[in-house]
Amino acid sequence: MKKSVKEPNTAKWGESTKLVRGGLERSHHGETAEALYLNSGFVYPDAETAEDRFSGEQEGYVYARYGNPTVTMFEERLRLLEGAEACYATASGMAAVWGALACQVEAGDHIVASKALFGSCYQILTSILPKFGVTSTLVDGGDLDAWRAAITPKTKIFFLETPSNPGLQVFDIAAVAGIANANGICVVVDNIFATPIVQKTLPLGADVIVYSGTKHMDGQGRVLGGAVVSSREFKEEKLKPFLRHTGPSLSPFNAWVLLKGMETLKLRVMAQCDSALKVATALESMDGVARVIYPWLDSHPQAALCRKQMTAGGTMVTFELAGSKPAAFDMLRKLAIIDISNNLGDAKSLITHPATTTHRNIGQQARDEMGVSDGMLRLSVGLEEVNDLIGDLKQALGA
């Protein structure tokens, strides 16, 4: 059904070429940009063809919940970028997380996850999957003995996010994957904060990678989307049967927006990483800032590991104010350029107070365990002039 386009050459392309041309399949009109096939159904020349498409004997589209040419182009582009065998697009990042986890467990199974998790991922593990008899143990992602000790005969998945949201904790993917591989456990990595530009997790031993296209891939605040990157076997045997019948398909329009976003992904992410390092460095010497967390600062607790498994520090900077929540709210009130928003990876710099927004629902105890303090702010560094951003932060701190 999915024609692999110019397969032998595209795999050898450099990253930037893959981002601009990967997956492009032009129609007979020869359009320059990727075509937007805004259609849900497909017609057949005769009943025999329809029968063959449904039996799988003939490749071709049957229904947009199963696949659509614009969505395929997006999947191909990301698949090539990751150097993976397969990619499956979803309606959102959470649909990707849910699909990647739920498609491979049944009642009685067990998941071990790093406790530094995105709020909705935490909800899936601690309140949704348990309703179906799937339990989880949350561990300190940096404690390898804790990962090992949490394994039961029913453990099917190790799930981790690195750098984590919002604390930007960084965990050793290769070490965690080593433990999983030795025990026949599937490693699922949420690589959303790092982006596929800054961190390639397949070579480190990850089996499945989940993405939110909503974040850096769109990067301009327009659409929701997601994707699961995996082996062909995982996609065909586990993921596709689960997602096709449960329905969180990526809309062709959103796929088209994401395709155009991918063309500038590397340029945007690298520029945002450059600015993020400058912003983090400047924040370290600003009054009222108790602590700055950024993977490319020497002060990061895992600085050496960051440089080993990432190629830049990422676009997110987290910092803590000495004056706790009142100081954080006061700063947010005074910001003149940076917007208050819980989205991230955008061209516009966005800041959020995790304790009262993204991490509100998990409760005080879980926040304490994750290190999400009331004085913590999470900044997504955008594409504005970096000196304007530093100036805005400085004036908002009352300096």
Ligand SMILES: *Cc1c(COP(=O)(O)O)cnc(C)c1O
């Ligand atoms: C945003 C995000 C998600 C969910 O993505 P959506 O597209 O919003 O569904 C999952 N994990 C992390 C780390 C995120 O930042």
